[in-house]
Amino acid sequence: MAAELDKMILDHQRVKGTTQLVRATSGNMMLHRNLGNLNAGVPGASARSSLERNPANKPANERKATNGYAFSGLGNIVKEPRAPPASSELCRALSHRTDPEKLKEMGNEEYREGHYAEAVALYDQAIMVDPTRPAYWSNKAAALAALGRLIEAVGDCREAVRIDPSYGRAHHRLGGLYLRLGEPDKAIHHFKQSANDSTGADVSRAQSVKSRVAKCGDARKLRNWITVLQESQAAVADGADCAPQVMALQAEALVKLSRHDEADAVLGGAPRFGVDESTKFFGTVAHAYVLMIRAQVDMAAGRFEDAVATAQTACQLDPSNREIANVHRRAKVVASARQRGNDLFKASRFAEACAAYGEGLDRETGNAVLLCNRAACHARLARYEKAVEDCNGALAMRPAYSKARLRRADCNVKLERWEASLRDYQVLIQELPENEDVKKALSEVEAKLRSQRNGGIASRSQQLL
Structure with a gap:
């Protein structure tokens, strides 16, 4: 052997x-x-x-x-x-x-x-x-x-x-890891311990991250979300590309600025560490904040059950935090309203379902999923104008929300707004190139527009004669 x-x-x-x-x-x-x-x-x-x-x-x-x-x-x-x-x-x-x-x-x-x-x-x-x-x-x-x-x-x-x-290379590597994880003070300490391996630029980057995170905290207190977004993005560019707190600050700013798809993309690309692992490494309060923001992003994306579970974990980690407790309560109310609305919709009780979704929107204004669901109720009740309004609101929050765009296109067809419908179907055919229903609807709308234009030309010709 x-x-x-x-x-x-x-x-x-x-x-x-x-x-x-x-x-x-x-x-x-x-x-x-x-x-x-x-x-x-x-x-x-x-x-x-x-x-x-x-x-x-x-x-x-x-x-x-x-x-x-x-x-x-x-x-x-x-x-x-x-x-x-x-x-x-x-x-x-x-x-x-x-x-x-x-x-x-x-x-x-x-x-x-x-x-x-x-x-x-x-x-x-x-x-x-x-x-x-x-x-x-x-x-x-x-x-x-x-x-x-x-x-x-x-x-x-x-x-x-x-x-x-005295192992300089390990100190330098450790400094780089701490910088990526958003721990600039520890990064600076280890960069200075590896004089032969580190450069002044390494220490400068860590100091920049420290300064930018502090600015984020100050701007957050003032609810200056543009500054929070800019400083958190700069911190990532300076090296804190795997820092949960920095990513959470960036996502929170995007949610507050009604850029829900971008917020979801930021947290979707961030590394996920286990609760015990993160709590031990970053501290209970810091990890609870990350979970609170993740719960808000989950709600914005329509993952209501995930939002409730995540907010509950955050509450358990930091039970005295009123902001986290409010997020948890709101998540439970919104999740319940969505579920009640879905059940009523399946029972063809569209007016009641519309009201249920509205209750959820009272607590989570601008939630794209609830708006799109309420638009479906309006459409079933032939209230196409209101349905289009709700779809407009959903797409303002999430421009890539295909379901809301498809619903708006269909409602505009019902209202014979062919050009508005055509614009939506042209976007949808790019997003869903294999969808046969979209292809068929696009073809029908194009035919309606051709017929309308040809009819207009014929009418003008008759007037000239």
Whole structure:
């Protein structure tokens, strides 16, 4: 078994850069790109397995990379192995016989090729063999950061500087992680500890983020949402691109400015950390604020049940916060009104459904989903003008809301406003190019307009005669 493991290392060195299987036999079922699976069952292992810390408890090839980073799966390509040895035996053999430097070099190769999950698994194995080498922890942190697992990366970088407080590269990496997560004071501290690796520009960027976040706080108190938006966007540009609080400030400003689609896009692109993980890292109050804003964005997007659940979690984290309590109460009222309206609509009680949606709009003015639902009630009651007004309001909040645009186009057809309807259908055919109903409706409206124009020409000709 030990000979097989040594052979695996040699084979990998011969085929540098390949992503194929290095060696797999009935005596050695360890894959070059699946080394992380060997963490299980190692007695006394001091390294933390990155795969065991997968929050979704899924195989790596089923997880999606966050924050736009590349991700390569760890799928096991060997099928039905014959008499595979116990994983614990392989782990013991690996721990005793494999040089951790070779594992680090293999991890470096995987990292350079963009196979970050495989690199993490290899660095984990090197740490298992020798946990006293700070470079192993620092390199693993780099791979975790590339996967968007920034808080885990911070923990490994901190371990590297604990082992060697003078390790400049780890301090620099740690400073960069803290900056991305919106912790500028800690970033500045670690940048200054890595004099040879950091530059004055690194410290300046961290100081800029600190200043911009402070300006956001002041502008928020004054309800100056334009300034909050500008400063939070600038903070992201300065390096705080994964900072939940900064992203939340940006999303809150967009919601207050009635730019709901943009707010949803901002939070949709932000990294999501677990409640316990975020509370421990950022603090209870800070994480509760992020959840409160996420609840408001969920409401604006029509995810009412999600909004209620998220606001409730925020209340539990910061029970004395009146603003969070108000958001929670409002979310419950709006969710209830939407559900009641839906039930009445299904029962063809359109006037009552219209009133129910109106109650929700009393608490959440300008909610695009409630406006669109109320427009449907107006349309069923042949109140097409009112339906168009509600659709106008919904599209003002969410310009890409296809359902509201489709409903407005249909109501304008009923009102014989062919040109207004044509404009909406021309937008819809770009958004929904395969939708047969839209194609048909567009064709019919174009035919009506041609007929109308031709009729006008004929009428003018008769007058001339």
